[in-house]
Amino acid sequence: MPDLNTVPALEPPPGHTSNLDNPYSLRNYMYATAGVTLALSTIAVLLRVFMKARVLRRMQLEDYILALSLIGFYAFTGLMIEAVHSGQGTHQWNVSTAHLQDVVRLSNIIEIIYCPTILGAKVAMLLQMKRIFIISKKGKLFWLHEILLWANIPCYLAIMLSFILACVPREKLWHPELPGRCISSNSSLIASSALNVVSDITMLFLPLMVILRLQLPPRTKIILGVVFGTGVLGCISSTFRLAYGVLLTQTDDFTWGIAPVGLWAIGEICSVILSGAIPLLPGFIKFVRGQDASGSGPSYGNAGSSRRQGHSTHTASAAQNLPDQADKGTYDCYYELGVMNDAHVSAASLIKADQKHDPGSNIVKTVHIQTDYANS
Template sequence: MQVEARNSDLNTVPALEPPPGQTSNLNNPYSLRNYMYATAGVTVALSTIAVLLRLFMKARVLRRVQLEDYILVLSLIGFYAFTGLMIEAVHLGQGSHQWNVSIAHLQGVVKLANIIEIIYCPTILGAKVAMLLQMKRIFVVGRKGVLFWLHETLLWTNIPCYLAIMLSFILACVPREKLWQPELPGHCISSNGSLIASSALNVVSDVTMLLLPLMVIIRLQLPPRTKIVLGVVFGTGVLSCISSTCRLVYGVFLTRTHDFTWGIAPVGLWAIGEICSVILSGAIPLLPGFIKFVRGQDASSTGPSYGNGGSSRRQGHTTHTASAVQQHVPGQADKGSYHCYHEMGVMNDAHVSAVSLLKEDQTREMGPGIVKTVHLQTEYSNA
């Protein structure tokens, strides 16, 4: 900030000296705001649709809304606040070169950037916790094997780390006003250091969360085509890996520039993409079941039955339902048996054991602990 600005109107003084050959333009400078609008609009729409689809499947089809669903809804609300504040920061000058931003607007951008980072931590944490709890229900059986401890380590490492990083942003400066008014007495810690730490944590956790389901799928004795389909469904986490890596790269660039308002913009854009990617990763595994549900409704005017038990007959077919495995619900039979139904929170004909995809001789050769359930509807001819 310029020394002479102390006795001037901060709305009329550029926040940075322009480089040689450049002049300050505080009225209509070039900005990345259109990229922010487009990114925010697309990601918020996709995230909202994904969460609604997930809630529909869990409440209407699977007939039970579980803890991770509530957590994901809270994350979506946090995502709305995150993108809203990001757009407000763009209006103040984020995404423009700092010599085209007034000192007053720079102070507003710095203040909002800190609040945005505080909101980011619980938002991305909630989305990842919801994803991890879903993975546990699908892939981790009751036995405390390698997958169980890998999941628990990943879950209980993410929670304190993100909370600690959030606390570092809250206490970045004492008093907090020193963040946007550096001339005030007090002390600050490195906000850039906290940003790099959160970005690095995201990369590690995203990669680990991507590998966890893929490890299970590779071990399944399934046809290659089926493995590819499952890999694609559960491998959407690669999008969050890309987003978090790019956020880390641009975070490093931010520490090497004095043009804060310009350098912070791509960090925010990739953060929006990362949160959206994690939310989508939690809903994509339910997409095949949703498609089958819609096709089932289209195939019959009355639609398929998705009750808690019993069987439904329509158009000369019998739908395989939970009643066929009612005697094998967890707590009533050996959970280690692959011929029993491993519950993922509910018993109905939207579920069928993944063992139904395997041949009889394959199920005998498999060890316990890696197959749970997939969401699909199977029909058998009466003949």
Template sequence: MENVDIHTTPALVPPPGITPNLQNPYSLERYIIATSVICLFLATSATLARTFTKAYILKKMQLEDYSLIFSTSGFAAFTAVIVAAGEDGAGRHQWNVSIAMTQRIGMYANVVEILYPPLMFAAKFAVLVQIQRIFTAHKKDFIYWSVLVLIAANIVMYATIFFVFIFACNPREKIWMPHLAGKCLSVNAAIIATGVMNLVSDCTILALPLMGISELQMPLKKKIGAGAVFATGVL
């Protein structure tokens, strides 16, 4: 690395017949920005609508409301980091990105990985507590205890993910500068494990309200309608 200018050297050798373009290459940046803005707009709009209803109409803010506000606020920071990574070359072919840009993208990626666990836990915590309030207001049944177990499991899961990505390498700089001497955990394995645990967690949280609706004393048609509302969580 001593004899290489990391600001002008492509981060990857291009395929045969392809010339690296570090100045004005094709990029997915505009799609990254558009997707990020749309997702942030939808999440913020939903949170603002809920907060307005709870704070000004019902005048009853609860723990899950503050958890949701925290999650949405953090999602704004999460989105800002993704957009910043796009400005530094995320969304380009790697041979159209300099080594220096790739290092910054790697640093942004690690920041996103660290932001993700507490924000996702806060969002799921809000959903779980809301499910508990709706379906177990006067009894401690299967759903009540399931919610507590899921909250505890998600705390353990996301805390583990959080610290794995903070201490992925020793020294930390090796995360985005792999040529440095040191040791790293398998980040790919951590990402795959995160995806699997998220899928299990999401499916379980989705199933709880459907189970609660199935036990309600109401006509089947109304059960299907109520279940459809909660089933939008599939999205």
């Protein structure tokens, strides 16, 4: 039996010869992409955790989910780099049969890890959108959000299960000569890519549609649009991942064709993590400016605590636009981040005008809305 480490995994095309020793590879592109995206994602999540734990002193469910997604992103990228060392990103006729088996095995594990990682990042982002924009537990906006949230979870879990059970036994994936059954991994890959495109586009337009309807100054609308418009990077990444996934089904050069799919998947995960963390950036900038101006920065109590002097509130007319707290939920989950709380107040004004209000509770709710990052 020949040594699989010396046998090319694919017959070279006319005009090419196999080179198992020092072939051309996309390895450097993988290193650069992994380095940039991991650095950006880590900084973004640390910034978010700092703002929520140290400044606002109120960690919430989406913060923990986003941190877990970052850990999954590290595992995903680490396995991608290992796969590149085995031959991913190299033309298959320059990869040994033994290394091809490693690439196939690692690619399957990578796709399994990808599903909960991207799902966690999207769930964290959706929960954040709900806290900022969804004031009423009724209406089209609420149900659109709920459908998007609860549709993503079973879909990604089903796709992850399809990769886990791609072959029975699993070893048949990289040892196709073994007895057993397999389903098409390419179909699962295209299904996950198509799901990403649909959910990314929906998650992009959901906040932008609300922002356009909000009664806010143009400058605030632009800031909010830029903050939540970062989701367009995820749309671009998922679209390219889908395109390269389709191209992968049309080639026998698997080790070369799978590389751009992985590169765009890294970019997509990074984009979703950034989209979930960047909304905290305006508050971080204000916090840093407060530090620079005062030397110590403003102090923030826990949610529900009394506000320090110097914090301003919206006018009584803005408060009157808020829905009744008993019907629309509490307002202790708002984001004390300048333009974010403006959005929360303005989103409340979208509730039907005939909604009954409790004038007494509006006064209390007003102090929970606008925070002025005044100097200590």
